Amino acid sequence: MAEFLQALAQGLLIGSTYGLLALGMGLVYGVSGVVNFSHGDFISLGMFLCLALYSALALDPYVSLVITVPLMTVIGGLVYWYLLRPMVGHQFLMVVQLTLGLSLVLQNGILMVFGGQPARTPSVVESKLLILGDVVVRVPHVIAFVVSFAMAIGLYIMLRSTDFGRSIRAVHQNAHAAALMGIDVSRVQTLTFALGIGILAIAAALLLPGTPIQPAQGLRYTVITLIVVALGGMTNFVGIMLGGLIIGLSEAYGTIYLSDTLGMLLPYGIFVLIMLFRPQGLTWSSSR
Amino acid sequence: MLEVDHLVTGYGGVPVLQDVSLTLSAGEIVGLLGANNAGKTTLINSLSGMYAPMSGRIRFEGQDVTAMTPKQRVEIGIIQVPEGRLVFPEMSVRENLLLGGINARARTHRPRQMDHVLELFPRLQERLGQKAGTLSGGEQQMLAIGRALMAEAKLLMLDEPSLGLSPLFVQYIFGIIDRLHAEGLSILLIEQNLNLTLRHAQRCYVLERGKVAVEGASDVVKDDPRTRRAYLGL
Secondary structure (H helix, E strand, O other): OOHHHHHHHHHHHHHHHHHHHHHHHHHHHHHHHHOOOHHHHHHHHHHHHHHHHHHHHHOHHHHHHHHHHHHHHHHHHHHHHHHHHOOOOOOHHHHHHHHHHHHHHHHHHHHHHHOOOOOOOOOOOOOOOOEEEEEEEHHHHHHHHHHHHHHHHHHHHHHHOHHHHHHHOOOHHHHHHHHHHOOHHHHHHHHHHHHHHHHHHHHHHHHHHOOEOOHHHHHHHHHHHHHHHHOOOOOOOHHHHHHHHHHHHHHHHHHHOOOHHHHHHHHHOOOOOOOHOOOOOOOOOOOO | OOEEEEEEEEEEOOOEEEEEEEEEOOOOOOEOOOOOOOOHHHHHHHHOOOOOOOOEEEEEEOOOOOOHHHHHHHHOOOOEEEEOOOOOOOOHHHHHHHHHHHOOHHHHHHHHHHHHHHOOOOHHOOOOEEEEHHHOHHHHHHHHHHOOOHHHOEEEEOOOOOOOOOOHHHHHOOOOOOOHHHHOOOOEEOOHHHHHHHHHHHHHEEOOOEEEEEEEEHHHHHHOOOHHHHOOOO
């Protein structure tokens, strides 16, 4: 029973961050139809930036956010404006190839700078534990959970009640009509992509404490994000957060009750099962 | 107020509009008639800046707007109510109206404009919190017009406002158009419905395969045999 609760706690805590990762991808897909296959490599970039800042200035990953969030947001904006924007709306396959290429560039760029051996970025809270009865949770996971849900709620409020948020939803629902309102569609798409990458900088710092990192890890995060987004419905906020929790839970239970390698397969197995029976995703109606 | 000069627009190098010229004075209602595929919607979208013209000029209030983006044109008051209304279906009526007034010029006046629009369309007041996708066709048309008014239109371009509406709603919508005209708004009215347009517009242009076939005061256009011919495609 203790094991069960332990896995439950761990799965929920990590799953919330998976949900946050996927929200960024869902937003970008919603406004520009871009499925970003370099998503996970941008998470990598965020993590390695934290490592670099630790090595150079001994900054804690949480403190590094002050630098990595603006930096990655700007990088995201530039990538969309100069690389993706000319392709968007023409050939979906070209966009896919472009983001795959970007993934290779990021991955090998990181390899070139940091080398291939796994690295760790220490944080002051890294080894702190929170003990609740039989369940032991790591403080970084609790921080990740709280921040992820706070971010998700913040994004939701932003989309509902600001002009920028309404522009994002307008472009998603009908880009042509949005342009007729005087909304600069390319600008909204660029800012949304920048926002999505900025969110990844935060997610990177949340996932970092206690996790060894290496340049080739990006694909794993991309796949997790794609699965979460597919489970939740590309543009469904609640569905995506729910999908994140499901993948987090299946990972946690897989590693506890099955062997290591088999455990890592469990999320994908569950994904295939859900897609077989609910190909439209988890939630009933897509609320945009 | 609006001068379109020898406009040629097309997609993929094939011109759809061939040498179209038209004018509209301040406070006027001008009708733009024509059969399907005559180029009416292409023309209105060129005026909104959705397509770059292949040649020709568009002037608005003395200013050359040919190279302006859609956003810039909204900001100087050229506002389109698109064919099929294109309300944002998953947003409330209120949010749709707020989006209508999102441009830099209108943004700060939104509360005042909203009062004006809701006074014009009391039905929208009742439906403020409802998702636009759940409205009837006629209500969506009200919302689309209201949304355009939120943008503080100087030139209101309506693309097929009667499309798919019951006769009662058509009458209502054209009553609103007459009222807006009486308030001094300049209106470009695109319609397939010949008689309705001739009744409400002061002057009309009839488009036929991307060219102006007939133009003039509504009663002149009405009696011109070429008007019927343009419609029947003879």
